[in-house]
Amino acid sequence: MTSLVATLGAGVVFGVALAAPPGPMNAIIAEESVLRGWIAGFKAGLGAMTADGIFFVLALLGVVTFVERFPLVRAAMIGLGGVLMLYFAYGAATDVRSSFTAGGGASDAEDPRVGTGFRKAFVLALTNPYQILFWLTIGVGLLRPGTLDVLAQTPYVGESLAGVVVVDTGSPALIAGFFGGISLWITGFPAALVSAERRVDAFAPIVAGVSAVVLAGFGVLFLAQSAGTFLP
Template sequence: MDSVTTGLAGVVFGLALAAPPGPMNAVIAEESVVHGWSSGFRAGLGAFTADFVFFLLALVGVVGFVERFPTVRALMVGVGGLLMLYFASGAVQSTSDSFRGGTGDDSAGFRKAFVLALTNPYQILFWLTIGVGLLEPGTVDVLSRTPYVGSELAGTLVVETGSPALVTGFFAGILLWASGFPAALVTAERRVESFAPVVAGVSAVVLGGFGVAFLYDATTQLL
């Protein structure tokens, strides 16, 4: 497979990882409709930066430390759960704002997404398993790793790993989602004034739900 095709496969892989609903997209959505595209994009960059940090740690083998010490992972998950509940309360307060009326610090979304991503067990697990595999020579069934529908797409797109083109495409796909998703939300919000409170409310529910789930997970591991 040539480098162009491998790079495009990496883009698909990055989009498949970034697009499914979850706490990161909840933060991006809230920031986008309340404070505008710039804030939403910065939130996406926060998640992107956290993935890049995990990538660098995987390169030097530090990511495996979490796997060897379950207590450390449980504590990280617990911190992530508390942060999600805290940000969920902020999202509830944002339900009265709109894109036209909301104001705030553009960097706040970056910080929220970055910290949440660093304590997100799904991202940690990804870099302990699939992420490390991207760096080693071999093959990966790209679409089989897609959350929720991976089993139905298994075997559709199998590419070689250990390629700089694949890694570059992977991060390009995440960046593409980080810019395109906020743009779509802002466009929709401008057309429907009530869209922002709805998105902020849904974001609060998503963050709160994941926060409770993460705290439960951490508690069961520590007890």
């Protein structure tokens, strides 16, 4: 039981560690949260997690290796992701202006765009090269019996955390904990942003502006990576 709890807990830590670093998914979650409320932010996070669920099923079936065998297919997906990020960056920049209107952002009940966050994050996650690469490498490794250095996979600081948490892979408890950690993040992160926005009136346009910059930056980066494959 102790081993089961430790593996489950390690999965939660792994899920949070991968979901928390700044990136295009969190930019969309942040924008939706401060402009349209917690439900909108949660739905955006749920869209990204749903894409992870699809990748997980494809990894179980061995389908994800198709993308690995055909670099041009992966490059095309990365290019599409870059275009989508630039499009969503334009939308975020538009939201900066609208958030300055009297009364601030609309509530969940008032804003008809509450459901759009799910679709934006879901479509973007399906073409996000970071998520694709994760499921082609580490994600597949989660399903195979062996060991995994959990915190070593954390973006930006993984090298300094190597060896701290090492668990057995191929365990249902690890997978359950992993998605539980993501669920924890997409629930708590929007709540924290909404709470902060209520305390600082200028918080919404700042977050929308930062989201636009982040999405535009990743969009240009992904388009450059895609072009590098097609135009060596």
